[in-house]
Amino acid sequence: MSETTSRVLQLLGLLQSRRVWTSDELAERLVVTTRSVRRDVERLRDLGYPVHASKGHGGGYQLGAGAALPPLLLDPDEAVAMAVCLRLAAGGTIAGVGESALRALSKLDQVMPSRLRSQVAAVHDSTVSLASSSDTPVAPDVLMTLARACRDHEHVTADYVDIRGNATHRRLEPYQLVTTGRRWYLLAYDRDKSDWRSLRLDRMADVRAAGSTFTPREAPDAATYVQRAISSSPYPYVARVRFHAPQSVVAQHFSPASVSIEPDGPDACVVTTGADDPERMVFYFATVGCDFEVLEPEDVVRAVETVSVRLQRSVSR
Template identity: 40%
Template sequence: MTDTPARLLTLLSLLQTPREWPGSELADRLGVSSRTIRRDIDRLRDLGYPVEATLGAEGGYRLVAGAAMPPLVLDDEEAVAIAVGLRAGAGHAIEGVEEASVRALAKLEQVLPSRLRHRVSSLQSATVALTRGDGASIDPRTLTTIASATAGQERLRFAYRAADGTGTRRLVEPNRLVSTGRRWYLVAYDLDRDDWRTFRVDRVSEPFATGARFAARELPMDAVAFVERGLRRGGGGGRGTYEVELHFAVAAEEVPGWLGAAEADPAGGCRVRFACGDAPEWLAARLALTGLPFTVLAPASLAATALALGTRLSASAAPSASAPA
């Protein structure tokens, strides 16, 4: 192999497998001399790849962990496997890795050859996940389109469905994607309304980057704080605020800031105002999973939901009268 760049990429791909490669084997694989292999190893080191050499009659090389993550070289099967995995996870908000997963997926799909992109789409469309997250499902292509426009500072157009079902067309300057653990939100400057807005991504459809670049505007506050404020004001896109009384320690551990605000009382309890008016069933189940007693203060609809959940659970635990002893 006389093409030096192509040879370096092939050598790097071999070294990224978890094994040690004797210099003679690498030379045979690439059709060059051992001296050329040594020079290529030095080139990779100059590029920041931490290649470790071992002494001995044969000698060997392997890639080790360094101070920074070097670029990876993936073959077709590896690229497809990673893209499928990232797409499967990107459809739901995954706490802790959500934003990084979408950024990685956007980067990978940007460079995937069309033949591999088709394989990824075909495999995903032919499979169904057995387990699902609490939040609404999102087409990964919607997330990657938004993420790419955000990273590239490109204006974004999309159709948007409000909580009451009203449909609008939006032209925005995207700032950040924020995950709450159940849902994705886009923080963007709405050009038609001349103000900052928060959009639920599961209500976004037909997104596309216009190609028009923009100079980043300064968001009035941190993007996460901006989403939290919007959820508290709007009740999570639902129908009012729920008030629940429970132990303060539980509230501190179980209630994320975007979901509700806890107010402690001297007796060790607290009153929590939850901003998720569109999900009473989810809230009742979440509170039940704490394993500690709680009292629904308002509204009556949440109290009824909690009562119905308790009745269903009690009925499922009770032995059937017709069951054999």
Template identity: 45%
Template sequence: MLRLLSLLQTPREWPGSELAARLGVTPRTVRRDVDRLRDLGYPVEASLGVLGGYRLGAGAAMPPLLLDDEEAVAIAVGLRTAARQPVAGIAEASLRALAKLQQVLPPRLARRVSSLTSATAPTSATYATLVDPGQLTLVAGAVAARERVRFTYVANENVVSKRHVEPIQLVALDRRWYLLAFDVERDDWRTFRLDRVSSAVATGARFAPRVPPGGDATAFVTQKMYDSAPTFRARVTLRLPVELARARLADFAGELAAVDDGSCSWHSVEDTVDYLAFRLTLLGCDFVVHGPDELIGHLRGLGERISRSVGRPGAADQ
């Protein structure tokens, strides 16, 4: 019965004769064991006809899952990664699921998981804009089912609009989730930030497959992001030892070179002035910005706004 359940958890329909051959039993035994699984609460569905067979449907509760070694390792590594992703509420749930899985992993698999994760450089997503997991799940399902979606979208300058789109692909780019979609009412391709999407509803209307511009959704979204916001490389002297700066910048390190024991030069990777300024202020050290002028101007403006916000008499009491 465990082997039968493992086969049924594969997302396909299994003819009774094929299940019997796989398990080395008679079709009658398969029917009897299917009935037993139903009695235990597993929603085993059956369809008639030449192409019919058995499949495990969605139930009211999550049934126990049977995983082979490779699946268990993949899920454990995936849960550790998910705990660092910019999806609201998913970190805690991922850690709970990971704790349950690690409790039952055989030592040989636990060692494989540990080896894989220790060999992977961790990155922090605590600075990312969080996405509503319900919206993300709904949109992902609509992408898979090629189903049109309606939602409310907040664009730049807080412009709110209603959208009706054919969702083509989700793209995780840098620190955010994006949706590449064909806007039905505007008759053109559009890219949407998922953290700005709300009230998403799948309409039930299906659409024919579309090929993303250039054939590559990730490349298209990446180019759109660079086209919409100019990017720069910061040139900065950091009052930090070079190794400490490298640890704090992590995957955003770019080019670092020691100046002396207590400072280093930093040529960043390309990004917007907003994010470059943000990363500089996260470093917790003094620094001198040598360029570009756009970053210098942005930091000056930011500093003036901060000074005004904390410098007014009685501001702390408001």
């Protein structure tokens, strides 16, 4: 490979790694003059890469999006990471992505060196995925629209159907996407309700970017907010239970997406979770295998007493 070709590839890698570079910064990184940088930029443009140049404060060279997708320059770690993600996406919960992911993976696998291909194979052979139970995968255009809106702080509008089947129209400030593995959620500020909301993407339709931007608010932690929302708010019974065991022990018996666990001293913790039936909830608490006490609500406290009497009667017979 000639020195010029090697330098052009290095320039492409720099432009792909950051949004804007000044000519002086590029010249310093490539150890050339700014005149050489301009010539190499023209070579990239001749190859089909849309390199934009802007003047003034904050200006510089920027790699833009073109009519066609030119080749990407990936370092070894990036190539392995992309191949692993494509394998996972082939069996994911985004509608229509599986076949596209397989096609992209086959193209990447064809040009990867054998040592990198073996690394990807090692990860794949050592990993097993549980089949997704979601029968309502997320449309790719919904996911991409919301991802861009989160990145650019852009208002969006969407139709939404809540857990009770109520249809509403939402005006949102999207902040972050959260996935549990089988479902996608959006943490957003609802402009009409003046409050934060956790929204399931598979219940959203006609998602559109409004074209206007917003100033980011101080937002709650997205993962924590969504976890609490999906572990309790959809259910009629929400219980707080103190387990007389360390948090690390109790957490092994619950799905992270189904409960919220807070330490209560070195040898106890408080679990918050929801359910449709308080008696079934009590049986589930008992399977943890340690002493517990229901702090609230009274419906679940009474369910403990009811279940206890029923079990005692079954022993006395």
